[in-house]
Amino acid sequence: MSRVYNFSAGPAVMPEEVLTEIRDEVLEYGSSGMSVMEMSHRSKDFEAILHGTENTLRELMSIPDNYKVLFIQGGASQQFAAVPMNLMRNKVADYINTGNWTKKAIQEAKLFGKVNVIASSEDKTFSYIPDVDDLPISEDADYVYICQNNTIYGTRYSKLPDTKGKDLVADVSSMFVSEPLDVSKYGVIYAGVQKNAGPAGLVVSIVREDLITDECLPGTPTMLKWKTQADNDSMYNTPNTWAIYVCGKVFEWIKRNGGLTAMKERNEKKAALLYDYLDSSKLFKGTVRKDSRSLMNVPFITGNEELDKEFIAVCGENGIKNIKGHRSVGGMRASIYNAMPYEGVAKLVSVMEDFEKKHI
Numbered sequence: 001m002s003r004v005y006n007f008s009a010g011p012a013v014m015p016e017e018v019l020t021e022i023r024d025e026v027l028e029y030g031s032s033g034m035s036v037m038e039m040s041h042r043s044k045d046f047e048a049i050l051h052g053t054e055n056t057l058r059e060l061m062s063i064p065d066n067y068k069v070l071f072i073q074g075g076a077s078q079q080f081a082a083v084p085m086n087l088m089r090n091k092v093a094d095y096i097n098t099g100n101w102t103k104k105a106i107q108e109a110k111l112f113g114k115v116n117v118i119a120s121s122e123d124k125t126f127s128y129i130p131d132v133d134d135l136p137i138s139e140d141a142d143y144v145y146i147c148q149n150n151t152i153y154g155t156r157y158s159k160l161p162d163t164k165g166k167d168l169v170a171d172v173s174s175m176f177v178s179e180p181l182d183v184s185k186y187g188v189i190y191a192g193v194q195k196n197a198g199p200a201g202l203v204v205s206i207v208r209e210d211l212i213t214d215e216c217l218p219g220t221p222t223m224l225k226w227k228t229q230a231d232n233d234s235m236y237n238t239p240n241t242w243a244i245y246v247c248g249k250v251f252e253w254i255k256r257n258g259g260l261t262a263m264k265e266r267n268e269k270k271a272a273l274l275y276d277y278l279d280s281s282k283l284f285k286g287t288v289r290k291d292s293r294s295l296m297n298v299p300f301i302t303g304n305e306e307l308d309k310e311f312i313a314v315c316g317e318n319g320i321k322n323i324k325g326h327r328s329v330g331g332m333r334a335s336i337y338n339a340m341p342y343e344g345v346a347k348l349v350s351v352m353e354d355f356e357k358k359h360i
């Protein structure tokens with residue numbers, strides 16, 4: 001076996017310790033005589049897994065009691081529709097456009113009501129987070145929507161927007177459980193777990209209770225109503241049992257390793273190593289304005305497509321995989337989620353240094 005340093009944006013690197021635990025339980029979970037993937041979602045064993053996963057997450061994120069934690073299928077992309085369907089009472093919402101994921105969310109919300117794009121960084125290829133201190137919040141907006149960490153462009157909000165009393169909805173897919181968040185500042189937080197917490201096919205939506213009602217838009221499918229998920233403990237139908245189980249393991253791993261404060265410190269250390277090198281390099285350049293840099297996704301370029309290609313090939317020879325940038329940005333992108341060890345980033349930087357020496 002030879003595991004590589006996997007810098008994929010998602011599905012992404014998992015803690016090796018968790019993979020080993022899962023391997024050891026794959027034939028028999030506890031004394032159940034079966035694998036978790038063979039288990040009824042209504043069984044006592046699975047019920048304990050579901051509640052354990054939720055409780056560990058509640059503890060990690062200090063989720064207040066008046067928020068529900070929902071485990072939903074359909075990915076983060078399906079929440080792009082679920083958000084307006086569940087929240088658009090006035091059929092108006094304000095969106096901040098910071099890249100591909102908000103563009104998709106905006107496109108979806110437009111199916112249901114009026115969307116005001118109240119700030120955007122599209123003028124500079126989404127390389128920064130717009131100023132959010134005094135936004136033209138619409139009087140009748142049902143909510144204000146952001147993507148807090150932009151996976152593709154590598155930007156992250158250093159502070160939350162002033163929503164002037166409106167509920168904040170945040171897609172945190174690529175920064176989920178990477179640092180502490182003050183949940184009480186949001187109406188809704190949701191994340192596809194395959195970036196930082198588990199396997200694909202599960203989204204965790206954390207929704208303030210008063211936003212979970214029957215007053216969805218007419219025609220909202222039963223499965224897309226948060227109320228259906230909340231009333232049925234995320235078990236209206238068969239949930240993604242396997243992903244819930246794996247996320248539970250990852251949440252426990254985070255807890256064992258000091259919780260979200262410790263994760264943030266580790267992530268800052270890793271990111272600083274890479275950004276400091278990028279700032280000093282004569283060959284490689286980060287593409288994001290300094291005040292908007294993500295701790296999780298670090299895009300960079302040489303400015304020469306041929307060199308980029310050559311560098312990606314050299315990485316491959318050195319056990320560094322999935323470093324190619326998103327097709328809409330080009331260059332390279334290093335996703336350095338919780339499970340990427342410091343040594344992985346150090347290895348990447350040393351390969352970059354060697355490459356720079358040969359090409360400058």
Ligand SMILES: *Cc1c(COP(=O)(O)O)cnc(C)c1O
Nearest residue numbers: 075076077101151171173174192
């Ligand atoms: C990956 C990603 C999504 C899409 O997730 P799916 O689970 O594939 O639908 C949405 N938003 C952000 C910020 C992402 O990183």
